[in-house]
Amino acid sequence: MAIDKFPIEAGHILLFARAIGDDNRVYEDADYARRTEPGSIIAPPTFVQASAQFDPEYRLRPKIGEPWFGSGKEPSGVQAGSGGGTGLHAEQHYEYHRHPRPGDVLTATVKPGNTWEKQGRRSGKLIFSETITEYRNQHGELLVTARGVGVRTERPVEQS
Amino acid sequence: MALSARQLKVGETHAEQVVDNLTRTQIVQYAGASGDYNPIHTDEVYTTQVAGYPSVFAHGMLTMGMTGKMLTNYVGDGRLTKFGVRFTKQVWPGDSLTAKATVEAIREEGGAHFVDLNLVTVNQKGEEVLSGYASARVDP
Numbered sequence: 001m002a003i004d005k006f007p008i009e010a011g012h013i014l015l016f017a018r019a020i021g022d023d024n025r026v027y028e029d030a031d032y033a034r035r036t037e038p039g040s041i042i043a044p045p046t047f048v049q050a051s052a053q054f055d056p057e058y059r060l061r062p063k064i065g066e067p068w069f070g071s072g073k074e075p076s077g078v079q080a081g082s083g084g085g086t087g088l089h090a091e092q093h094y095e096y097h098r099h100p101r102p103g104d105v106l107t108a109t110v111k112p113g114n115t116w117e118k119q120g121r122r123s124g125k126l127i128f129s130e131t132i133t134e135y136r137n138q139h140g141e142l143l144v145t146a147r148g149v150g151v152r153t154e155r156p157v158e159q160s
Numbered sequence: 161m162a163l164s165a166r167q168l169k170v171g172e173t174h175a176e177q178v179v180d181n182l183t184r185t186q187i188v189q190y191a192g193a194s195g196d197y198n199p200i201h202t203d204e205v206y207t208t209q210v211a212g213y214p215s216v217f218a219h220g221m222l223t224m225g226m227t228g229k230m231l232t233n234y235v236g237d238g239r240l241t242k243f244g245v246r247f248t249k250q251v252w253p254g255d256s257l258t259a260k261a262t263v264e265a266i267r268e269e270g271g272a273h274f275v276d277l278n279l280v281t282v283n284q285k286g287e288e289v290l291s292g293y294a295s296a297r298v299d300p
Contacts, residue, residue, distance in 0.1 A: 012193070019186065019193040020225035021179055026237045037162070038238035045228040045243050049221050053195035060198045070199030075209040086200060086211055089220035093244030147244075156212035157250065 003108040006054040006135070010041050010102045017044055043100040046092075048135050048144050051108050086156060090128060091149035097142050104137040113147065124154025162236040163298040165273040168266050174234040175260035178226035178281070182218060182255045190222040220247035223257065223290050227281045230259035235275070235296035245279065245292030256284040261294065273298045 010030065017027035025032040026042060033041045052058045062068040067077045100106065113130030120126040128151050135144040179186070184202070191202050196219055199206040207216045224245050231240065251257065258281065265276040275298050281290040 015189075016193040016225075019189040020222065020229055021186065022225075022229040022232075024229070024232065024237070036237055042238050044225065045232065045240050046221055046225040049196075050194045055195075058195065060196050062197060068199075069206070070197075070203040071205035071209075075205050086213075087198075089247055091244070091246045092221065092224055093242075095242050096240055099238050099240075159214060 002110060003051050003055050003106070006048075006051045006106040006108060008043060008047075008100045008102050008104040008106065012050065012053075013041060013043055013047065013102065016047055016050055020044065020046070038099065038101070040101045045094065045096070045099075048094070048100065048106070048108075048133075048146060049092075051106065051133075051135070055108075086153055088151050088153065088157075089148070090151040091147075093147040095145040097144065100135070100137070100143050104143065106135045106137055106143065109134050109136075120153065120157075122158040123156065126154070127152045162239060163234070163275060163296070165266050165268070165275070165298050165300055168263055168275055168298065170263050170265065172263045173260055174230070175258055176230040176233060178230055178257050178259045180256045182251065182253055182257070184216060184253050187216060187218050187222065187253070190219055190225070194219065194221060196221070215253060217253075218251040218255075220290075223247065223251050223281060224292075226257060227259040227279060227290055227292070231261060231277070231279070231294055231296075234261055235277075235294075235298070239296040239298070240294060241274065241297060242293070242295040244294070245290050247289070248291055249283070249287055249289045251283065251289050255289075257281055257289065259290075264293075266298070273300055 014028045069078045111132045113132050115129040118126045130149050133146040188202050200211050207213050261277040264278050277294045279292040
């Protein structure tokens with residue numbers, strides 16, 4: 001898994017900031033942002049997650065002409081799998097070398113990290129897997145290092 | 161608006177309510193902006209009938225993003241050097257979340273000053289939904 005081209009764009013940053021409910025003008029107003037310490041619009045701290053938009057293989061985006069596992073005529077557009085478990089996000093860590101800004105065109109290289117198992121109290125066996133992603137701009141400058149941990153549950157998490 | 165190492169004290173806190181009555185529409189907005197269209201976040205039919213959950217629920221990354229809003233309001237724009245979290249409980253439509261940062265340490269490294277923060281975000285019942293840490297560059 002890798003992303004060749006993740007262009008950082010002001011319009012995308014604005015939509016992302018709205019989605020997290022952040023009305024900080026440094027995410028939407030270039031004139032205002034010029035007078036702040038960063039000197040330009042910058043990306044919010046979790047913005048690189050939106051690189052998924054530019055990942056051609058990303059599984060959680062419907063692809064043209066392919067069945068989608070969400071509902072349509074039926075509750076799911078694909079045959080139910082064996083388990084009933086779900087992939088969930090367990091942890092996310094970022095290290096910022098420089099905050100991305102419009103004009104940066106990032107590449108993301110992804111390396112698998114550790115995998116481990118645990119017996120969960122509310123969801124059966126849990127399988128954790130880690131990925132490390134490095135985001136570099138068009139000049140090869142490392143901007144953000146991300147470490148994500150996903151977990152696959154054996155069954156849906158019981159609600160207390 | 162940046163923090164100053166001289167004025168910070170270990171144990172000092174900054175808290176903000178980052179969402180009041182989370183709507184399904186905001187979760188849809190986050191799906192669209194982030195590109196994570198997993199139907200467990202936006203498709204009630206799939207989520208209740210196939211995935212086996214009582215309703216759609218928020219992306220962990222939406223909770224992290226909203227926690228990040230509290231953080232950048234506190235430490236200033238472009239000042240974060242580290243931000244990491246664990247998602248400890250699911251966040252549901254209707255939840256109201258409060259994110260809090262507590263100063264753990266103030267340190268100097270290579271002539272620059274940093275603050276280390278402990279993070280926790282709780283829902284309206286006081287249950288922790290996220291725990292984590294952050295570091296930011298501060299003024300002397």
